[in-house]
Amino acid sequence: MSDFKLTIEIRKPSYAQEKTVRNSIPPSLWKTVRTYVQEVNGYKCQICDTYAGESLHAHEVWDYDEEKFLLILKEVQALCRSCHDLKHIHHAALRSKNGTKKNRVMQKLRKHFMRVNKCTEDDFSTHYRNQLAKNDPRPVKRSLEDLIELRELREREEFLRGQEWKFVLEESIPYKQEIASVLNKKGLLYKEEKEG
Ligand SMILES: [Zn+2]
Numbered sequence: 001m002s003d004f005k006l007t008i009e010i011r012k013p014s015y016a017q018e019k020t021v022r023n024s025i026p027p028s029l030w031k032t033v034r035t036y037v038q039e040v041n042g043y044k045c046q047i048c049d050t051y052a053g054e055s056l057h058a059h060e061v062w063d064y065d066e067e068k069f070l071l072i073l074k075e076v077q078a079l080c081r082s083c084h085d086l087k088h089i090h091h092a093a094l095r096s097k098n099g100t101k102k103n104r105v106m107q108k109l110r111k112h113f114m115r116v117n118k119c120t121e122d123d124f125s126t127h128y129r130n131q132l133a134k135n136d137p138r139p140v141k142r143s144l145e146d147l148i149e150l151r152e153l154r155e156r157e158e159f160l161r162g163q164e165w166k167f168v169l170e171e172s173i174p175y176k177q178e179i180a181s182v183l184n185k186k187g188l189l190y191k192e193e194k195e196g
Helices: 027-038 081-087 089-095 101-118 122-135 145-160 174-187
Strands: 057-065 072-077 168-169
Touching: 027 057, 027 072, 027 174, 057 081, 072 081, 081 089, 081 101, 089 101, 101 122, 168 174
Parallel strands: 072 168
Antiparallel strands: 057 072
8 A cells, every 4th residue: 555655654653752863973974974865866855856955854764673672774865855844744744833834834745745656635645544543553442452452552662762772773874884983982872792
């Protein structure tokens, strides 16, 4: 169902909130990374191909290992403002306090989504709803089993939030050595334990 080019990400798991490489390294190093991904992609958005020059955003793509408590940076993508806003639609919608402006922002993003994915408004609504549901697995009608499951989910979340999460950088990350060295000094870098 989701073979859309551009997909919506509602928000990161609660244990990963605020945990970004961008926030963990000096702004100058992040700027170097951003400039690099802009150049490599010819100053075009990697999703919709829009030319955006130096205003292209750098978007961190994550994977999580909930067994080893790892935040795995898979890729840094060059994205245009609209595609990036759709990735963080929650923040984009919250940014505008007043209702009319918020509606305008949402309308603009919906149109962008439909154009990039060549889909209908219904497709957008379905995708949005599905992503929201994934983020908040609370059933509408609650049975006792649902409530137990919900409590277990909450406890698991609480447990995960309390762990010491470490960063892992995939090979392809630009300036991997430089970033790793900063994270390492801060004790934020995962070091593989030697077997045996
Ligand atoms: Zn784009």
